[in-house]
Amino acid sequence: METPQNENTALRMLGLELPTDPRWVNLAEKDLEEILTDHAYCEQKAATSCISLIQRYPEKTEMVKELAPIVTEEWGHFRIVLQEMEKRNLSLGHQRKDQYVNALRDFMKKGGSREDRLLEELLVCALIEARSCERFRLLSLYIAEDALKGFYHKFMVSEAGHYRLFIELAKSYFPEEVVKDRWKEYLVREAQIMKDLELRGDRMH
Secondary structure (H helix, E strand, C coil), X not given: XXXXXXXXXXXXXXXXXXXXXXXXXXXXXXXXXXXXXXXXXXXXXXXXXXXXXXXXXXXXXXXXXXXXHHHHHHHHHHHHHHHHHHHCCCXXXXXXXXHHHXXXXXXXXXXXXXHHHHHHHHHHHHHHHHHHHHHHHHHHHHCCCHHHHXXXXXXXXXXXXXXXXXXXXXXXXXXXXXXXXXXXXXXXXXXXXXXXXXXXXXXXX
C-alpha cells in the first residue's frame, strides 16, 4: 500500500489539492466495460480539444507544432483502449455526459478577448490531464489485474507529459504571474468539484 507521503508527493507534482477517494479503483474494476468505455471517449475528446485549439489559433505557431503530435497520440490511445476492449470481448458503449469537464468549463471566464479565452482553454486542458494522470496512477498501483497495472501506467506517464505541456504553453503566451494566479483559482475550484461529484466507478473523472 502506498504511503500518505507518496500520495501527497504525487499530488504536489500535479498541482492537485484533493486526492481521489481510494474507493474509486474498487468501483472502477467491478465493471471494466463501463470504465474502459469512458476512458476511450476521454481520449477521443482530448484529441478533439487539441484539434479545436489548432483550428482556432493557427497563428500560435509553437502551440500548433506542439499539439499536432498530441492529436495523433490521443487518437492512438483511443484505438489502444478499443483494442483492449476487443481482447476482453467487451463492447464500446455510448458516450456519457462528462459532469467533471462541464463543471470546469462552467468556471471559465466568459467574455474577454480571444487571448483571454486561450488561457482558459489551456488551463482547463492542463487540469483534465492532471486529474486523468492521478487516476491512471491509482489504477496502475491498485487495480487487481497485473496486466491492467502496466496498461494504465503507460497512460499515466503520457498524461503527466500532456499536463506539463499545457502549463508550459500557457506560460509561453501569458505572464507567469497571470498563469500562476489563475491556475490557483482553478485548483481550488477543481477540488470543490471533486467533493461535489458523486463517486462513480464508471467514469474516469
